Amino acid sequence: MQVTVEATGELERRLTITLPGSDFESKVQERLRSMVPRIKMDGFRPGKVPYKVVERRYGSAVRQEVSDEFVRDSFRDAIKQESLRPAGMPQIEPPQLEAGESFAYTVTFEVLPEIESVKLEGIKIKQPRAEVTDKDIEGVLKKLQEQHIEWEPMERPAQEADGVTITYHGSIEGKPFPGGSKENFFVILGKGTTLKEFEEHLIGVNKGQELTFEITFPEHYGNQELAGKKASFAVKVISVTAPRLPEINEDFAEKLGIKEGGVEALRQEIKISMTRNLEQAVRDRVREQIMDGLLVANPTNLPISLVKEETSILLEQAKNNLAKQGVNPQEISLDESPFVEQARRRVALRLIFSTILEKQEIKADQDKIKQRVTELAASYEDPEEFSRWIFSDRERLSEIESAVMETQIIDWVLDHVEILDESMSFEEVVNPQISPAKEKVQG
Known part of the structure; x- marks a missing residue:
């Protein structure tokens, strides 16, 4: 096997691998002859199909099969011989399988960079x-309390930090728009989960109250179809609730999975x-x-x-x-x-x-x-x-x-x-x- 290596880039290599054509032809003939006893073909007794007939019928497929094996095996041997470490899949230019010619093909691939030693200077x-x-533990307990807030119904007007449940229907120029209506929508005033202008109209509302108002969506609103447009809303207040933090006691601990202690x-x-x-x-x-x-x-x-x-x-x-x-x-x-x-x-x-x-x-x-x-x-x-x-x-x-x-x-x-x-x-x-x-x- 003859191998030539050409550096076509910083890490790219092009290998030309040449093997004796006689070796390839011998392997093809050997493979075809081994098939003769197993071939069944109309007009011939099993195992008695002439070699020339087998070659004519299966020669092309066998030559391709042997070629793939030669490329696979010789490429493996070539990179080992030349101490090359391929990175990624090689690009193979298949050999021209002409009878009597050398079996030669080229492969292009990148190699892994050589890192002689890993430098640690300056690290x-x-x-x-x-x-x-x-204090850190108390902070986590506080967050757990907030995650388990209980909401108590209020008969007073809604104020900052209250939870208000509403049903609303929005329209633009008299027509409903996608996402403009919700049933039993819960909003915590001051949390910023809805538009500030929308929330401002809910400050001071009472349970059962119905109201209408207009807001203008911001110019940079996430939904560009609504950005900058004025919308009318009809709102009914279902309930007004106030947050109550649960006490940190044995019941609270048990609710969090602590059975004892x-x-x-x-x-x-x-x-x-x-x-x-x-x-x-x-x-x-x-x-x-x-x-x-x-x-x-x-x-x-x-x-x-x-x-x-x-x-x-x-x-x-x-x-x-x-x-x-x-x-x-x-x-x-x-x-x-x-x-x-x-x-x-x-x-x-x-x-x-x-x-x-x-x-x-x-x-x-x-x-x-x-x-x-x-x-x-x-x-x-x-x-x-x-x-x-x-x-x-x-x-x-x-x-x-x-x-x-x-x-x-x-x-x-x-x-x-x-x-x-x-x-x-x-x-x-x-x-x-x-x-x-x-x-x-x-x-």
């Missing part, structure tokens, strides 16, 4: 240091949950810093084919998410461009992580895999059954292994970079502000 990690305080047990459950959330949030913040740092310290050209493949995956995920929300993806034109930078980031990180795994000879720690499965199983009614379900499927288990190896990579990086403690509150860690745009990935 500094801010490690959040925070704890769950009594009352309020103190509820506080302990909240603290355990918050501590778990805090630990995860710290890991997530450290992980993001490490990934950002690795990308900045290790710029590299990326195979276009891998970026396109990853972009397609992200686009498909977006379509699936729309479908889960009840949106028909076929009716929405999604552009790939918003997903390209995220795809580049993921491809770059995958290459960097692969290099770390290879150079540092990191293997998935089996004890950590079992520990991770145990942690996941703890939230299920039958942890043992969940664990068996994970270990019984190679694909599911490989997802756990990948997560564990990523954690091992993060731990290795942390052992080799500067870590700065950063004092933060619980809220600052678990509810971070929107982070600035990620560094663009070179290549």
Whole structure:
């Protein structure tokens, strides 16, 4: 086998692979002769069909079959011989199968970039240091109270923060419009869930009252068909209710699933949950810093084919998410461009992580895999059954292994970079502000 390699781009390679034509022809004839005893054809006894007849009938298909095998096997041997690592699917220019000629074909593909070593210079990690305080617990209790507000009927006029149930019918120039009518619509005054001008007309209303008023939709209203238009509404007030926060007592704790221990047990459950959330949030913040740092310290050209493949995956995920929300993806034109930078980031990180795994000879720690499965199983009614379900499927288990190896990579990086403690509150860690745009990935 003769192989020539041509660099046609930064990462693109063009291979010309040549094999003796006699080897190909011999294999074709061997395959055809092996078929003779099994061929049944009208006018001939079974197994007695002449070779020439078999060749005439099946020669073209057999030549294509053998050609595919030669290409597959020789390409595999060629990239091994030349120490090439293809990225994505190769583009094969099929050989011209002329009798007596050499079996030659060309393949064009991108190779994975060579990363000699992963650089860590300049990477500094801010490690959040925070704890769950009594004040944090009180804040969660307050939110739980608000989530379980009870609404008491009022005979007085509606005021700010009240809940008003109404039936309304809207029209524009005397004609109803889509979404302009609702039965038994509940609105909390001052929450901003409806247009401010609409809510202002409900301040001071009483149960059973009927009223009509006009509002003008904002120029930048979400529904462009209504933007800037004046609408008339006929409203009937069904009820006026005032919010009442439930007392934090044993009954409240039981309503939240605490069978024994009352309020103190509820506080302990909240603290355990918050501590778990805090630990995860710290890991997530450290992980993001490490990934950002690795990308900045290790710029590299990326195979276009891998970026396109990853972009397609992200686009498909977006379509699936729309479908889960009840949106028909076929009716929405999604552009790939918003997903390209995220795809580049993921491809770059995958290459960097692969290099770390290879150079540092990191293997998935089996004890950590079992520990991770145990942690996941703890939230299920039958942890043992969940664990068996994970270990019984190679694909599911490989997802756990990948997560564990990523954690091992993060731990290795942390052992080799500067870590700065950063004092933060619980809220600052678990509810971070929107982070600035990620560094663009070179290549």
